[in-house]
Amino acid sequence: xxxxxxxxxxxxxxxxxxxxxxxxxxxxxxxxxxxxxxxxxxxxxxxxxxxxxxxxxxxxxxxxxxxxxxxxxxxxxxxxxxxxxxxxxxxxxxxxxxxxxxxxxxxxxxxxxxxxxxxxxxxxxxxxxxxxxxxxxxxxxxxxxxxxxxxxxxxxxxxxxxxxxxxxxxxxxxxxxxxxxxxxxxxxxxxxxxxxxxxxxxxxxxxxxxxxxxxxxxxxxxxxxxxxxxxxxxxxxxxxxxxxxxxxxxxxxxx
Amino acid sequence: xxxxxxxxxxxxxxxxxxxxxxxxxxxxxxxxxxxxxxxxxxxxxxxxxxxxxxxxxxxxxxxxxxxxxxxxxxxxxxxxxxxxxxxxxxxxxxxxxxxxxxxxxxxxxxxxxxxxxxxxxxxxxxxxxxxxxxxxxxxxxxxxxxxxxxxxxxxxxxxxxxxxxxxxxxxxxxxxxxxxxxxxxxxxxxxxxxxxxxxxxxxxxxxxxxxxxxxxxxxxxxx
Numbered sequence: 379x380x381x382x383x384x385x386x387x388x389x390x391x392x393x394x395x396x397x398x399x400x401x402x403x404x405x406x407x408x409x410x411x412x413x414x415x416x417x418x419x420x421x422x423x424x425x426x427x428x429x430x431x432x433x434x435x436x437x438x439x440x441x442x443x444x445x446x447x448x449x450x451x452x453x454x455x456x457x458x459x460x461x462x463x464x465x466x467x468x469x470x471x472x473x474x475x476x477x478x479x480x481x482x483x484x485x486x487x488x489x490x491x492x493x494x495x496x497x498x499x500x501x502x503x504x505x506x507x508x509x510x511x512x513x514x515x516x517x518x519x520x521x522x523x524x525x526x527x528x529x530x531x532x533x534x535x536x537x538x539x540x541x542x543x544x545x546x547x548x549x550x551x552x553x554x555x556x557x558x559x560x561x562x563x564x565x566x567x568x569x570x571x572x573x574x575x576x577x578x579x580x581x582x583x584x585x586x587x588x589x590x591x592x593x594x595x596x597x598x599x600x601x602x603x604x605x606x607x608x609x610x611x612x613x614x615x616x617x618x619x620x621x622x623x624x625x626x627x628x629x630x631x632x633x
Numbered sequence: 634x635x636x637x638x639x640x641x642x643x644x645x646x647x648x649x650x651x652x653x654x655x656x657x658x659x660x661x662x663x664x665x666x667x668x669x670x671x672x673x674x675x676x677x678x679x680x681x682x683x684x685x686x687x688x689x690x691x692x693x694x695x696x697x698x699x700x701x702x703x704x705x706x707x708x709x710x711x712x713x714x715x716x717x718x719x720x721x722x723x724x725x726x727x728x729x730x731x732x733x734x735x736x737x738x739x740x741x742x743x744x745x746x747x748x749x750x751x752x753x754x755x756x757x758x759x760x761x762x763x764x765x766x767x768x769x770x771x772x773x774x775x776x777x778x779x780x781x782x783x784x785x786x787x788x789x790x791x792x793x794x795x796x797x798x799x800x801x802x803x804x805x806x807x808x809x810x811x812x813x814x815x816x817x818x819x820x821x822x823x824x825x826x827x828x829x830x831x832x833x834x835x836x837x838x839x840x841x842x843x844x845x846x847x848x849x850x851x852x853x854x855x856x
Contacts, residue, residue: 479737483726518762 386502398506399499402528405508406455410584411541411575412441413551414452414512415568416523420561420592421514422602423452424568426541426576427585442589442601446471448515449484450589450599454541455509455528463511467491483517488524488532496530510540516597543575550574561592565602569610570617586611647679652704656825658787658816659689659700661757662799662808663780667765667836668757669805671812672700673787673820674828685828694719696835697735697758702785703751703772711742711752732758736768736776744774753784759835787819787826794818805834817850 383389384397391397410426425441442452443464451467453460470490474482491513499506506528514523525540526532536556539547550571559567565588572586588602588610602610656677661670672689675682689701691712697719701708715738723730736756743752757767769782781799783791795815803811813830820826830845 477737477741478722478731478734480731480734486725 387499387506388502396499396529399529402455402506402508403510406510406528406540407542407544409454409456409509409541410441410581411539411543411547411572412452412454412510412512413537413539413547413568413571414514414523414525414535415537415551415554415556415559415564416514416521416535417556417559417561417564417592419521420516420590420595420597421450421521421523422561422564422568422592423450423512423514423587423589424565424572425452425454425587426543426572427587428581429583429585432583436585440587442587444599445487445513446475446482446515447598448481448517448591449487449513450515450591451511451513452587452589453509453511454544455507457509459507460509460511463491463495463507463509466494467513470494481517483519484513484515484522484524485519485534488513488526488534492526492530492532495526495528499529512538512540515591515599521591543577546575547571561590561594562606565590565606566610566613569614573611573614573618574621586614648681648683651679652706656787656823657689657702657785658783658791658819658823658826659702659755659785660783660788660795660812660815661700661755661767661781662803662812663757663765663767664803664805664808665765667759667805667834668767669808669812670698670700670755670757670833670835671816672831673785673816673826674831675820675826676705677825682827687828688831690831690833692716693735693756694723694730694758696729696760696837696840697732697756698833698835698840699735699739700755700757700784702753707750707752708754711739711750711754714742715739729760731760731762732756732766732768733763733778736770736778739770740774740776743770747772747774755782755784757835759837761837765836783815783819785819785826787816787823790822791815791819805836809834813845814851814853818853821853 383391387398410428412425415422423442427441445451445467451464471482495507498504511526523535524532525535525538537551588607590602591599659672661668670690674687676684676687690698692698693716699712718738719730719735739754739756753772754770759765768778770776783795816830832843834841
């Protein structure tokens with residue numbers, strides 16, 4: 379707790395922390411888990427879309443966004459903030475193409491978006507973005523994946539996760555051999571991870587969103603095709619049943 | 634841009650009042666692994682040749698050059714801006730810029746300032762993703778990719794020669810011969826072109842500069 383040093387993003391604490399940025403990171407931790415995997419031939423996105431009501435139309439309120447033909451994005455945290463970031467990223471990608479007659483390299487888009495997010499940590503009259511943004515796609519250098527925190531810091535990843543079950547998801551991701559995994563297989567694994575880390579007691583209703591950029595999608599960012607999606611979801615549910623039938627105990631199990 | 638005679642200027646000769654104009658014969662040809670660019674070396678101020686040894690082939694980046702024709706000042710200014718932008722861009726992306734990107738930057742300056750500029754340029758070079766490429770940006774600011782192209786006032790006299798001589802998949806040496814012969818013919822007929830022939834050959838391995846002075850030009854006729 380900041381006690382006085384946490385009221386503004388323009389105030390450091392005596393040991394050099396900026397509490398407002400740390401509080402922004404807390405907002406991310408309340409959101410449904412988002413993961414992304416960089417495979418041998420592309421990138422896969424998956425997100426646990428926690429929904430409030432069964433009346434919501436399944437395909438509305440998309441959490442996975444397309445930034446350019448070859449680049450997709452998913453974020454954990456405040457959804458309206460994520461939309462702002464996506465729109466800025468789209469404008470960056472589009473103006474780059476207009477100026478240089480070439481698609482924006484993913485590394486460059488990452489730098490532009492990171493700088494944009496970091497800018498909001500400099501002033502007291504605007505708050506930092508409350509989301510961790512994951513940007514990925516395929517360009518001339520191959521598949522790439524970047525994750526940007528509310529501070530604006532970003533790294534390139536083979537696999538990453540953000541949101542309430544990020545830690546559990548990371549543990550599962552580390553078990554995969556991403557250098558050898560293809561996107562077709564990764565889609566199944568991603569679905570299993572999302573279903574695996576989902577907390578049924580805390581958030582009953584959720585939708586799974588899956589997208590990819592790989593040779594099967596002509597290296598364009600698209601939602602995973604329905605037949606593969608259904609297979610992935612079925613495999614994930616199957617894996618869940620096996621886990622619970624083996625008698626593994628949930629967090630709130632009583633003896 | 635032209636010299637309009639009035640009471641003050643009517644006594645002065647044109648070479649004191651005219652703009653520096655590169656009448657020019659320039660061309661560029663793409664071959665399998667790169668491009669050959671060529672130009673004459675005459676810059677005129679009216680009827681006076683203000684520079685008989687100009688260098689009209691200007692670097693935009695390590696492996697991308699531009700042949701300039703039209704107003705010397707305008708084309709130098711454009712080349713200056715574009716090489717500046719390309720330098721920043723190449724540092725940002727961490728690799729050699731695309732030839733198409735260089736041409737796009739020239740096009741944007743040319744088109745957006747078309748009312749104030751007189752510049753026709755040929756951008757050619759080599760990049761790691763597309764190999765050798767030739768792009769032309771015209772007076773109005775349109776940009777087009779071509780296997781070979783000629784431009785400048787002298788080019789009008791050699792369309793027939795070039796159209797009949799060019800064939801696809803020529804070697805580097807054949808392209809060089811083609812450029813040297815074509816420019817010789819253009820310089821022999823166009824009053825605004827002359828001097829000697831400069832050539833620049835660009836490929837992955839590097840850039841080769843050459844000059845071909847008058848007595849080494851191909852002899853088409855004894856007259």
